[in-house]
Amino acid sequence: MTIVAALWLLLAILASIVFATGFALDASPQIEGASLGIACLSIASALIVWGRNLMPKATVVDEQHPKRSTEADRDAAAGELESGLRQITARKSWLVKLGLATVSILGIAALFPIRTFGPNPKGRIGTSDWRTGARLVRDDGTVVRADAVEIGSVVTAFPEGFVGADHTGDMASDAVMVVRVTPQELQLPDARSGWAPQGYLAYSKICTHLGCPLGLYRQGPQQLMCPCHQSIFNVLDGGSVVFGPAARALPQLPLEIDPDGNLRAGGAMSDFIGPDNWDHGA
């Protein structure tokens, strides 16, 4: 068994040399990881052989006691604390109250800097930069022309002037998905009858469940699906929830087609964008 342990240790030496050589020669991560791993495992094997076969077995018995101290110790410890507290509070109970109040007030005052961790969220959540007449552009700024969106295809669009590296935050809430369906299929509510000229529709890309960007357009049933938790929204009837955990329809962006054939926002978003929260109930 001594030989076995020795062989394991030799393997560990070999693996270490392979690692060092591999490192120097820019070997692949597979060789680096495998050689390091085999070195450690070989040492572990040597130790197991050593412990099992090369050392005498031993069994020891420790005594186990109840954890509690003697009655005298219990009394004395609690007594020390009580008498100490009595010494602090013996005189002037109003001074004790003042002391506690001071600590509380300092504690509350010390919490004030937390306010600087972030701005007041009021009016910053669920808003977008869509205004009537804004042209729809792609993330690289190119204008979305109506004839670029074929039936069955989908384009992610933003309001013109709000794309690029300086607008990442805006793009995170402004993104809409533009799809085109045959106008006869539409089942929009009457109030939205003019929102989908020639069957062009735009919905917020931000899921109303937890804010993931909707990635999947299911062309057959005309649905948008969220890749995070599989909420499914109906494209034809104004973005209603078909299935899944989302509790609110997708906000819809009314569209217009200008004389040059470009898509433009026909108004503001129909609802606040993204997940429900305490400040957005109705």
Add this chain to the structure above:
Amino acid sequence: MIRGLFNYLDDRLGSSSFLRGALRKAFPDHWSFMLGELAANCFIFILLSGTYLSFFFHPSDATVVYHGSMRSLDGRTMTEGYASVLQLSLQSKVGLVIRQAHHWCADVFVAAIVVHMGRIFFTGAFRKPREINWIIGLTLLLLVMGDGFTGYSLPGDNLSGGGLRIAYSIALSIPLIGTWLASLLFGGAFPSQDITARLFPIHILFLPGAIAALIGAHVAILWHQKHTQFPGEGRTERNVVGSPLFPNYAIKSAALMMATFGILLLMGGLIEINPVWEYGPYDPWTLASPAQPDWYIGWLEGALRIAPRWAIRFGNHAIAAPFWPAVAMPGIVFGALFAWPFIERRFTRDDAEHELLQFPWQNPGRVATGVGLATYMALLLGAASDDVQARIGQMDIQTIAWAYRIAVLILPFVAAAIAWFACRELQRRHSEQKPNRVLLIRTPEGGFEEKGIPTP
């Protein structure tokens, strides 16, 4: 030389009277007693590998244009943090091995804690006098999960950004304080430019520090209270039987540590995990699919997928639907786990100290509860990949989601009932076996003497 060192220390610390007992301290030999040690080894490995990674990672959301060895991302705008992860993964020697081993280690770490906790639970090791260590252990589980999630969120790749957005939206869903809480945590509306800089100290300093401190308390209490042990010959409520810490247990312990490190390094080199260069940088209007978190966050992901739409709206306010599966449900599950020693004691009215463990079948009610909860969590974890299952099984996502919704309400109770009856059956068999267990002792005269063995 050893004597010289020991005497030097003893002159100053009086350490020899402690070491005399400590080196011979009894460690029970059952394999399940090494699960906690496996977790501790993971902590050591994750600190070492994480320190290595922190030398190369730049915790910054400032944008840069990438020109590195990943050709498909050439010219893309990304965060400095993500660019540094690409650099350390693809161009730094051993960087990828260490990064993948670090990630694997997080997954193994949580698994080791959960299995260790299962052993403690099903054998009743949490009973008096060990309730405090049960609470510390559960707190450790939460901290390690939190540290895992912050680590997953740091690289700034597409999936980590997507995970953060979900975390932000879950914070938003909390009644009354949610919108403020989300703004204060993230430094404004998502996506803020501060988040990586904030996550970094939490991931590498605050949470690991808290974990280290609590592991210290956990082990100190264990040391003071001594180990529990399974019943057996010569084992009583008044002793601990096992190998001496030195040399027998120490060599076993060192072997386990080297084996843990070895397997994690092998995994780091050979099994790909979280290939961030494939996901691309996080642009908040895109998300890769299928998107899945690490396994220990999976039960929350599954709960979010199959939960009912309980959005409560009144006036200008709303309690968002995700509040129930993502905040309330985990709160109840962990609340029940924290309270379990006290709940059980209310039923058993058992105030005795327990140094001997129970075999799981000895307490059918506890086993039924544990098996029911484990089934519930496993089903939620299964639901977290319902989209992948739908694609593989060529089924409709709705069908699978409904199957999970129904299963999660029924199967935990079925599993609990089966576990309960199995325990009762095992109890019956053990009580029948009792008279059969005898020890035959051959006397010097050649005759035999019968002696009963206490049945565990």
